[in-house]
Amino acid sequence: MRxxxxxxxxxxxxxxxxxxxxxxxxxxxxxxxxxxxxxxAAILAPVIAPYPEDVNSTHIEDxxxxxxGEHLMGTDELGRDVFSRVLFGTRVSISTALIAVxxxxxxxxxxxxxAGTSGGWIxxxxxxxTDIFLSFPSMLLAIALVALLGPxxxxxxxxxxxxxxxxxxxxxxxxxxSIKERKFVQAxxxxxxxxxxxxxxxxxxxxxxxxxxxxxxxxxGVIMTVASLSFLGLGAxxxxxxxxxxxxxxxxxxxxxxxxxxxPGLAIFLTVLCFNLLGDAIREILDPKTRKH
Amino acid sequence: xxxxxxxxxxxxxxxxxxxxxxxxxxxxEINKGETFGIVGESGQGKTVLxxxxxxxxxxxxxxxxxxxxxxxxxxxxxxxxHQMQRSIRGKKVAMxxxxxxxxxxxxxxxxxxxxxxLRQHHKGMRKKDAQAEAVRLLSEVKLADAxxxxxxxxxxxxxxxxQRVIIALALCCGAEFMIxxxxxxxxxxxxxxxxxxxxxxxxxxxxxxxxxxxNNMSLVSAFCDRVAILHDARIVEQxxxxxxxxxxxxxxxxxxxxxxxxxxxxxxxxxxxxxLLKVEHLKKYFDINDEIxxxxxxxxxxxxxxxxxxxxxxxxGIVGESGxGKSTLVNTILNLFEPTAGKVYFExxxxxxxxxxxxxxxKKNVQIVFQDPYWSLNPRWLxxxxxxxxxxxxxxxxxxxxxxxxxxxxxxVGIPESACYQxxxxxxxxxxQRxxxxxxxxxxxxxxxxxxxxxxxDVFSQAQILQLIQDLRRQFNLTNILISHDLGVVHELSNxxxxxxxxxxxxxxxxxEVFTHPCHPYTQALFDSIPSLDNVGIxxxxxxxxxxxxxxxxxxxxxxHTRCAKACEACAQxxxxxxxxxxxxxxxxxxxERGGTKEVVL
Numbered sequence: 001m002r003x004x005x006x007x008x009x010x011x012x013x014x015x016x017x018x019x020x021x022x023x024x025x026x027x028x029x030x031x032x033x034x035x036x037x038x039x040x041a042a043i044l045a046p047v048i049a050p051y052p053e054d055v056n057s058t059h060i061e062d063x064x065x066x067x068x069g070e071h072l073m074g075t076d077e078l079g080r081d082v083f084s085r086v087l088f089g090t091r092v093s094i095s096t097a098l099i100a101v102x103x104x105x106x107x108x109x110x111x112x113x114x115a116g117t118s119g120g121w122i123x124x125x126x127x128x129x130t131d132i133f134l135s136f137p138s139m140l141l142a143i144a145l146v147a148l149l150g151p152x153x154x155x156x157x158x159x160x161x162x163x164x165x166x167x168x169x170x171x172x173x174x175x176x177x178s179i180k181e182r183k184f185v186q187a188x189x190x191x192x193x194x195x196x197x198x199x200x201x202x203x204x205x206x207x208x209x210x211x212x213x214x215x216x217x218x219x220x221g222v223i224m225t226v227a228s229l230s231f232l233g234l235g236a237x238x239x240x241x242x243x244x245x246x247x248x249x250x251x252x253x254x255x256x257x258x259x260x261x262x263x264p265g266l267a268i269f270l271t272v273l274c275f276n277l278l279g280d281a282i283r284e285i286l287d288p289k290t291r292k293h
Numbered sequence: 294x295x296x297x298x299x300x301x302x303x304x305x306x307x308x309x310x311x312x313x314x315x316x317x318x319x320x321x322e323i324n325k326g327e328t329f330g331i332v333g334e335s336g337q338g339k340t341v342l343x344x345x346x347x348x349x350x351x352x353x354x355x356x357x358x359x360x361x362x363x364x365x366x367x368x369x370x371x372x373x374x375h376q377m378q379r380s381i382r383g384k385k386v387a388m389x390x391x392x393x394x395x396x397x398x399x400x401x402x403x404x405x406x407x408x409x410x411l412r413q414h415h416k417g418m419r420k421k422d423a424q425a426e427a428v429r430l431l432s433e434v435k436l437a438d439a440x441x442x443x444x445x446x447x448x449x450x451x452x453x454x455x456q457r458v459i460i461a462l463a464l465c466c467g468a469e470f471m472i473x474x475x476x477x478x479x480x481x482x483x484x485x486x487x488x489x490x491x492x493x494x495x496x497x498x499x500x501x502x503x504x505x506x507x508n509n510m511s512l513v514s515a516f517c518d519r520v521a522i523l524h525d526a527r528i529v530e531q532x533x534x535x536x537x538x539x540x541x542x543x544x545x546x547x548x549x550x551x552x553x554x555x556x557x558x559x560x561x562x563x564x565x566x567x568x569l570l571k572v573e574h575l576k577k578y579f580d581i582n583d584e585i586x587x588x589x590x591x592x593x594x595x596x597x598x599x600x601x602x603x604x605x606x607x608x609x610g611i612v613g614e615s616g617x618g619k620s621t622l623v624n625t626i627l628n629l630f631e632p633t634a635g636k637v638y639f640e641x642x643x644x645x646x647x648x649x650x651x652x653x654x655x656k657k658n659v660q661i662v663f664q665d666p667y668w669s670l671n672p673r674w675l676x677x678x679x680x681x682x683x684x685x686x687x688x689x690x691x692x693x694x695x696x697x698x699x700x701x702x703x704x705x706v707g708i709p710e711s712a713c714y715q716x717x718x719x720x721x722x723x724x725x726q727r728x729x730x731x732x733x734x735x736x737x738x739x740x741x742x743x744x745x746x747x748x749x750x751d752v753f754s755q756a757q758i759l760q761l762i763q764d765l766r767r768q769f770n771l772t773n774i775l776i777s778h779d780l781g782v783v784h785e786l787s788n789x790x791x792x793x794x795x796x797x798x799x800x801x802x803x804x805x806e807v808f809t810h811p812c813h814p815y816t817q818a819l820f821d822s823i824p825s826l827d828n829v830g831i832x833x834x835x836x837x838x839x840x841x842x843x844x845x846x847x848x849x850x851x852x853x854h855t856r857c858a859k860a861c862e863a864c865a866q867x868x869x870x871x872x873x874x875x876x877x878x879x880x881x882x883x884x885x886e887r888g889g890t891k892e893v894v895l
Contacts, residue, residue: 003692007714009714187663187669190629190660190661191686194686202671205674
């Protein structure tokens with residue numbers, strides 16, 4: 001336990017430093033705060049939402065009411081509160097994005113590190129496989145896969161992971177090739193450290209910075225892809241409160257009942273923008289060279 | 294009035310921790326035609342000074358608070374960027390940078406770069422004239438075959454050639470004041486001597502004033518007339534070089550001088566020690582396919598037929614210019630490279646033919662300390678994990694025992710135990726090298742290889758690290774192999790010396806003997822090119838002309854005959870075999886094989 005605390009202290013120190021750098025750039029700080037709010041909203045959606053039961057239940061008598069004090073963002077064609085549904089949508093979008101990017105990282109990063117470190121036929125094999133995946137337009141690949149697996153949020157995640165992991169493999173491989181030449185890797189080899197420990201303890205931690213930046217930006221991209229798939233009817237299915245799906249249905253009532261489309265759209269816009277800015281902020285923290293004075 | 298003058302200059306630097314003074318100079322004056330040296334360790338403000346003169350200092354974070362820099366009576370700090378660009382940089386003040394590769398644009402040939410600069414500074418110069426001028430300048434800096442150099446890209450040139458091109462560029466526009474910022478830092482001693490000589494000659498023929506920045510007193514003593522010592526942003530001492538070397542006033546200067554004085558290693562007394570490492574006819578060839586030139590299966594003979602013995606407790610110093618195969622030799626012995634032929638025995642066991650378990654035992658017994666402590670420690674690991682890396686492989690310790698052991702190791706190398714929970718970037722170069730040494734000792738090795746252990750750290754820390762290495766060696770009865778191009782370091786630590794040239798050991802013997810009676814012409818040339826405090830002035834340096842031949846296509850016969858001053862016709866035909874000229878002292882040179890004695894050569 002004592003060692004655990006001792007180990008934690010330097011990490012806490014570097015975390016404080018990062019926070020200082022983050023706070024210096026106002027835009028990054030804003031993005032960070034919005035992200036916290038979004039996560040907060042996602043976790044506490046059942047508490048904050050004025051009509052949490054509206055995720056499933058319908059009230060035909062209140063259908064398509066414009067925004068008012070009672071319904072901040074109006075109601076939809078089944079009388080459900082749009083605000084509550086947008087809040088629950090945060091849950092769906094952020095968790096899908098985190099799961100999809102997370103799995104893609106778990107697959108992509110070690111493969112890239114192995115390819116970059118080993119070289120030879122292993123490298124060739126892994127990279128040719130990624131080339132095959134990368135030669136399809138990722139959206140098209142995702143659509144084809146969902147069409148194959150059947151529509152639904154889970155299949156959308158599978159499709160996104162399949163079309164996303166090769167990017168991380170490529171990124172990490174390039175990094176790994178340069179990290180492998182660093183002296184501390186050679187030192188580990190002379191010490192006799194095992195190959196797998198070299199890959200997971202020396203190489204991966206040192207090539208993870210650009211991956212984190214890429215991943216935080218990709219979260220925005222994945223949220224958009226999920227929304228697009230749902231919009232096309234391939235992702236989330238009614239009555240799941242998913243932003244893309246809401247826009248897709250709301251489209252029929254646009255522009256008369258504008259609130260039905262606009263608010264989920266704004267939610268997508270805000271979330272994606274926030275994660276993109278956050279990616280930039282993380283890049284600035286991790287790579288001092290891109291820092292502005 | 295002096296030609297160049299700095300009065301009351303204060304430069305500050307704004308950063309994360311607040312504002313720091315990086316330069317605070319009361320007064321410097323340099324007369325026309327003089328060579329003025331500025332000496333100090335890194336981080337003392339030398340480069341800031343050079344950049345401030347040319348207004349190349351980045352502001353912010355730099356702030357030039359007050360002061361004046363006068364060149365010929367004009368205050369350079371008052372000039373606008375445009376004026377600097379048009380009439381000062383290049384025209385009046387030229388700069389020679391530390392790293393010639395990074396200041397030549399890699400996508401342009403030398404010719405393109407030179408013609409470009411010439412035409413920019415001499416408006417209306419025709420391309421043909423500019424080309425002719427460029428060739429003239431390149432031959433002036435003694436680049437053989439200037440015409441063909443014109444067509445080459447920077448990466449095709451050697452370090453010395455690149456630095457000459459930079460000097461030619463500095464000459465392009467007739468600047469009379471030249472700032473040389475450690476111009477020979479990354480060069481071999483032999484090349485360093487010839488570049489310095491060239492600079493001195495040009496200085497006389499073109500009447501140039503030189504501001505020479507260096508981190509090493511002996512270099513300055515060979516090159517400069519007067520010198521200023523920079524410490525903690527201030528000038529602690531300035532004056533005539535001879536006076537300062539003989540009678541330094543400030544403590545800092547005394548330490549700088551002490552640091553470059555060599556203290557030869559004490560020879561080992563007892564001769565009967567078991568052989569620890571035996572290398573027999575070791576060869577390492579690399580296959581190279583030059584696909585651009587359609588030449589396949591070329592062999593690069595990095596290490597060619599090397600044999601030696603190393604006894605327990607000895608220190609073997611391997612010296613030679615860069616590219617001579619020092620590092621390849623050691624990496625092959627350490628089994629990081631597959632050997633092409635030959636055998637290596639460690640404690641009588643063949644290192645290349647052993648089971649996996651024995652292999653691990655070998656790795657446990659042989660450790661290496663790398664040149665650059667900035668890259669040899671994983672920046673994402675805590676110091677305790679770095680030092681404990683060998684422990685994790687060979688011993689299964691509980692976390693408490695592990696941390697205890699790390700603290701012990703850190704104490705041995707003089708690092709406080711609070712370092713355990715810090716990251717490498719929080720330490721200076723010298724401290725990091727200590728940490729690397731602590732790591733190398735963690736598995737209780739018998740042989741520690743030191744690959745240029747001090748070449749990327751400051752002179753002070755250098756002396757301390759050398760002392761530490763010696764203490765630890767005595768304490769643990771370690772055997773060392775030391776690779777270095779710094780002969781001072783080798784002199785200080787080694788009992789045995791191997792001089793390598795183009796993959797061959799040309800001379801091998803006890804350190805004292807080799808240093809006092811170098812026999813091979815290459816060893817002699819190598820020793821003569823080192824500047825030392827004892828002989829002031831550029832004439833004390835002898836130079837070794839010519840480039841190192843390519844190991845892909847080595848010269849026939851003796852590999853050194855193309856540059857050897859004593860070469861004869863036979864040298865091109867016969868490869869010399871090692872000849873023993875004294876107990877334990879062997880030389881591979883035909884001069885000895887033909888029955889010549891040491892006296893004849895000396």
